Amino acid sequence: MTRQADPGATPTAARALAPDLARGGMLLLIALANAHVLLHGRPLGVRGYPAELDRVSAVVAAAQLVLVDGRAYPLFAVLVGYGVTQLARRRSDAGAEPRAVTSLVRRRGGALLLIGLVHGLLLFPGDIIGAYGLTTVLLAGVLVVGATVSLLTTAVVGTVVGTFVAFGSAAADGRGTSVLFSSGVRDPLTALVNHAIEWGLIGVLSQTLSVFGAVAFGAWAARRRILDEPERHRALLARVAAGGLAAAVLGGLPLALAAAGLWTMGPAVGGLVHALHALTGYAGGLGYAALFGLLATRARSTGGGPLGACGRRSLSCYLGQSVVFAALLPAWTLDLGARLTVWQVSVLAVGTWLLILVLAVVAExxxxxxxxxxxxxRLTYG
Known part of the structure; x- marks a missing residue:
């Protein structure tokens, strides 16, 4: 098959601002979600947080469980689906046939899978890019030419599957001394082998099952240009932002209280609480996307400022955060993950995001x- 010529990158002035703003803000949430996963050498408690937390860390962990954990990646997934649909629309408007557009989207997914593999092996085996790449490859036809009912059915099925995955994940609470075994390994070659296993099981298999529904929902939203034209959908965005974030906070409270040591869950209750946390996390991801849509109606004249600059380079910024974390936290590098508390590693995450933000502004x-x-x-178009 002859590859479709690349018509060039979308000019900044022609890009929809809301998705870029959301990607820039999302990276802060992802930095916070990923940093504590690399802590190691201490007994685990709820959802990968250490079992024993000092007071400040308990507050930080509780806040992250209602606002960040299980909320950042659904937002990321919605934006992946949204971006795929924007790409497909642009190629279709340029005259490409649906089969050619589907093939292009599938190639892009394969490229993401390859980038995720390298990222997972060398830096962070909890990588999410591979899962989004695999999801794009598998759902390319549905995302590009699937009927509305197909997209919504996929979104509902994906939400149910992701909720069941979270129900099963409750069994991991209180087991081991690190979420990623490789983070506590000192030998780089042994860590590399463990990265491969962890990336396959956690980075691809588990996370693909958890995010494909949100990707489909993002594609559905993009077909209605909800974030492309946020001014037209202001009332809808306000309702989704308020309802989605409220659901995320309320649904995350049980795990937050458990992580803070204020109550103890039994196995059965723990599974239900994890399922509730995941289900309301999807609502939180949509709520964040809507919130950034509302912000875009006020920031259009500035191009989104630093958040927009970061969002237009979101893949590079995501990988850049992993470079910092990999250099500092695992035992096979500087091993700060064995000494930092949850609040300290969260400060590191915020500082890393701010550094990446500055670099994005300079690049802009x-x-x-x-x-x-x-x-x-280059990988997509050859």
Missing amino acids: RYGERGPAERLLR
């Missing part, structure tokens, strides 16, 4: 695209 000023975005384009 000089008109430079992110290196990962350039690589993805």
